[in-house]
Amino acid sequence: MKSPITNIFSLNKSYVKQFQQSLLNWYSENKRTLPWRLNQDPYRVWVSEIMLQQTRVDTVIPYFERFTTLFPTLQDLADADEEQVLKAWEGLGYYSRVRNLQTAVKEVCAAYGGKVPKDPREISSLKGVGPYTAGAVLSIAYGIPEPAVDGNVMRVLSRILLIEEDISKPKTRLVFESAVRELISHEDPSSFNQGLMELGALICTPKSPACLLCPMRELCKGFEAGKQNELPVKLGKTKVRKANMAAGIIVGSDGRVLIHKRSSEGLLANMWEFPNTEYIQAKKDAETNALAEYVEENIFAKAIFDEKTGYIEHVFSHLKWEINVWQGKLTSESEKLPAEWRWATVAELENYPFPVSHQKIIRLVKEAIFV
């Protein structure tokens, strides 16, 4: 009787062998030269895998170069100031990735002598290291035959093996991990896992896969059934909530502007921003009242906003900000600014990590102050 876990696909030996040969040959001929493929330094592999989460290769490349120049070793990153680390991540999005990475790197220094652990349980226990990243680092840096199932792998294998389960469900990943455990090359797990992803990036793409160029075509049950364009099955879809926001460019008598560091949790954690608040679109002056109330509650000073200087839209994965930007000033000086609040000159804004939504406001600040 076959094990329900390790052999659920009943793939015969010759199929597995052909699968490995075709994939590994294709990968060795077609793999891209990428900065994180220059060596197998576990730290660099790790950094690249975190950056590549939900992010395109072309976007990551310059960030990876800059980041590894700034923080060449695991120890350098562990010792760095969080603000400097966030600044290096500015514009990449999903900022908790890099805060978790730094937490994890400190943990590796403290508990594992600065060496990225090779044990699946240990590496998986690190902050921000989930099933995919664990498998990717273990296989790529250490040559350990662990599955690294990401969106590419699910798409590619759903087609090749004709798996019609909904990949938007978390449990479905386990099905693909089982498949990879059957298929993976124990001679070269690194190239096998990367080959699967590279195939997904270059040939077996989400829309109009290049089946005629595919090295796996003869092994592909999806192609054989003519279902390559129907796979993978992906049902889940979340709607984007709209939020009415008002933001204030508050200019002090010396020309500096007021900025605020966001909380350490939730959206854009620990990033800087201009004072802003969500308001309910109900009565007259709702925006400026809400904004003045927000300012007073936070820095205990009264503010007025008399000129609307711009409108900005910013779309997140699950949220859309529609921001009216107002120019204003304090009518009573606040004695001492609370922690997380600061007056900054326009030049000094460059030193703080701002999310892209507020970088748009910086442009308005420059217009407001220099024009």
Added chain:
DNA sequence: TAGCCGTGGGC
């Protein structure tokens, strides 16, 4: 489990 968590490119 499903919602939260960013951004920019492509069509």
Added chain:
DNA sequence: TGCCCAAGGCT
């Protein structure tokens, strides 16, 4: 333009 999409993880 308004979607969908890209080497996920956390809660």
